[in-house]
Amino acid sequence: MNTLKTAQLAALAMCASLTLPVAAQTIAMETAGAGSVLGLMPQGMAPDWSKAGVSLQLATGQTLTKSLLKMSKGSLDAAVVPPTAFAALKKGVGPYSSLGDKGKALAGNVRSLFSFGSSTYHMVVWADSGSAEWNQIKGKRVFIGPPAGAANSMIRSIVKAGSGYEDGKDYTGIKAPWNAAMQSFKDGQFDMFVSTLPVGSQALVELGMAKPFRLLSVPAQAEPSLGFTRTVIPANTYPDQVNKDQDITTWVSIMTMMVKKDLSNEIAYKLTKTYFESLDAVKKGNSMLAILRAEDRFASLVAPLHPGAVQYYKEAGVDIPARLLAN
Incomplete structure (x- = not known):
């Protein structure tokens, strides 16, 4: 009787195992502020990644230069990373200057999956400031x-592209926390407010209600530097923008989804494939994610692609630049 019961239980267990989904593999991922595109993208993708078999332990509000260092040392699976941070690690400069040549070796432990646009730069001056031109x-x-x-170097790059000016020589760069910057601009603590905002930002609409402002364009001939791609803020986006009859040429900051080199091909493949297949639906779910575009997949990509990502791109018929294939 006991033998029969054991056989019956074994059979039931086998049937159950055939009908239950395979348990998702869990990875640790870090990104910046939860309410930014950098935070909203992985949050929006998380349910679809989970359905594909990859569960996230997502930490938001992180310093991304530190997240990159964790990945390079193998203590973090994935993170959103500014391309300029990876370039700095590879050279052992900037926030990684203490690493020197070790930075290049550590950079070799990281791979890319895809890039995405994260925010649109708005160069704002008051209408009566006397700064109608760069x-x-x-x-x-x-x-x-x-x-x-990383914002300091990125904003300095935009200002240099627009004016040719350098911080500390031609103008004074003022640093302040993001959450205090707009109020500081209202209070007159600086003359130009350069910020990353979604196009049509309600915060900027409200700023204009208090006092009319002007947006400056980056010259169309200026070539975006590493970490940027070109875009346009359409005319008539902001009611109280004094030059609202003009399209504003500006730059979008680019971020890269990176993973540690040793992440399994299967997980890297699923993360990449699911991102592109879910992109349209996720964008519809949150207007702030409208900035995400499939065509930005290789924009400012400086780390080699993970083999799992390569597998997806080949299946999808996407041409891969030779520079992105690891040796």
């Missing part, structure tokens, strides 16, 4: 982002 910001105070992070 050359009129000379000697003035320009907000360049928070005290630490």
Whole structure:
């Protein structure tokens, strides 16, 4: 009787195992603020990644230069990373200057999956500031982002592309936390407010209700530097923008989804495949994610692709630049 019961239980267990889904594999991922595109993208993708068999332990509000270092040392599976941070690690400069040549070796432990647009830069001056052109910001105070992070160099790049000016020589860069920057601009603590905002930002609409402003364009001939791609803020986006009859040429900051080199091919493949197959639906679910475009997949991509990502792109018929294939 016991033998019969044991056989019956074994058969039931086998049937159950055939009908239950395979348990998702869990990975640890880090990104920036939960309410930013950098945070909303992985949050929006998480249910689809889970259905594909990859469960996230997502930590938001992280310093991404530190997240990259964790991945390079194998203590983190995946993270959203600024391309400029990877370039700095590879050279052992900037936030990684203490690493020197070790930075290049550590950079070799990281692979890319895809890039995506994260935010649109708005270069804002008050309508009555006397700064209708880039050359009129000379000697003035320009907000360049928070005290630490990659934003400082990115904003300096935009200002240089627009004006040719350099921080500390031609203008004074002012650092402040993101959450205090707009109020500081209202209070007159700097003359130009450069910030990453979704196109049609309600915060900027409300700023204009308090006082009319002007948006400056990056010259169309200026070539975006590493970590950027070109875009346009359409005319008539902001009611109280004094030059609202013009399209504003600006840059979108690019981020890269990176993983540790030793992440399994299966997980890297699923993360990449599911991202592109779920992209349209996820964008419809949150207007802030409208900035995500499949065509940005290789924009400012500086780390070689993970073999799992390569597998997906080949299946999808996407041409892969030779520089992105690991040796």
